[in-house]
Amino acid sequence: MAGQKQPKKRDKPVYVVGAGAVGLLFARYCQLFAPVTVVTRSNQTGTPYFYQHELVTTPLNVSHAHFDHLQRQSIERVLICVKAYQLPTALEQLWPYLSNDATIVISHNGMSDLTPWLERLTQQQQMWFATTNMGGFKSSPDTVVHKGIGATWLGNLSQGNLAIPSLITAMQTHFPQCAIHENIQLLRWQKLLVNVAINPISAREDVDNGVLRQPYFASEILGLLNEAVWIANQNGVTISLSDALALAYQVMQQTAHNRSSMRQDIHLKRETEIDAICGFICRQAQQKGSQTPFNARLLTQIQKKSA
């Protein structure tokens, strides 16, 4: 890309699993510091990818591989950018290719149980989570359009090895507004609460995020967040209902003209992340012998809508 530094030859390669919107946005920034290989489920490995921002389209300087083409135990630095429900399969496929000191960065919306994977890490491996406010969508199978240059927060999920890996340092330097956050779980919960408030209603009503600011939706949003904040508090996460409401309405304002990812998934007839959002809240409530009727109702409504 004109005017941008090419990665030095000695930089260790970065693998990006998932050529979706986030995968290609992350690949675009990783190519600034390392050779990048995008790992896909497709065997068509010749496809070039493109990045579009403010109507300017540039080719991505990345190669493309299927898992079958990789060497076992060779991946030292990897970003996994798949949907929450795709994560277990992607991790299972990836595991034999990880080196003994690999850095794994996971990014998705909703909540997933990463405990089994954290337990499988070697002493030298680290698993990090990236929560991002970058916004993008695929305008075609090979092109990502970068809509919003939001911040990305990185947090270490693994216990023990606390040295900051080179991948994390490089992401901090080269990604826009990117920093380490000491409490990544809090940020994950905050993002979950925003997604609980916005995604399912915008998908059910087929409206832009800003429409949810109308008083008509206020009592349902209050009910959803009241339940979700209670679950967060039960899990030891200190978030108040008033702060969760303020954040949700702020994001509705900032993304007023956006289509939520769940609304897009329904339009494109793709599986939604409702199970990792309202479904997660309902499962947590059941485990605590309680009920979350607002989340349960939306879970059913979205499941029916996307069936």
Ligand SMILES: NC(=O)C1=CN([C@@H]2O[C@H](COP(=O)(O)OP(=O)(O)OC[C@H]3O[C@@H](n4cnc5c(N)ncnc54)[C@H](OP(=O)(O)O)[C@@H]3O)[C@@H](O)[C@H]2O)C=CC1
């Ligand atoms: N888009 C956005 O602006 C934002 C998205 N997010 C979150 O980030 C996550 C990813 O979102 P997004 O990029 O939009 O989703 P996409 O559906 O666009 O991308 C997911 C990609 O992962 C691929 N994939 C799934 N499983 C595998 C696998 N086992 N091996 C290789 N590739 C695989 C899919 O391939 P295939 O085509 O074969 O299914 C698809 O290309 C979601 O949780 C989303 O909610 C967070 C912030 C912003």
Ligand SMILES: CC(C)(CO)C(=O)C(=O)O
């Ligand atoms: C923040 C929000 C609601 C932006 O649309 C989002 O994360 C999503 O659509 O998944």
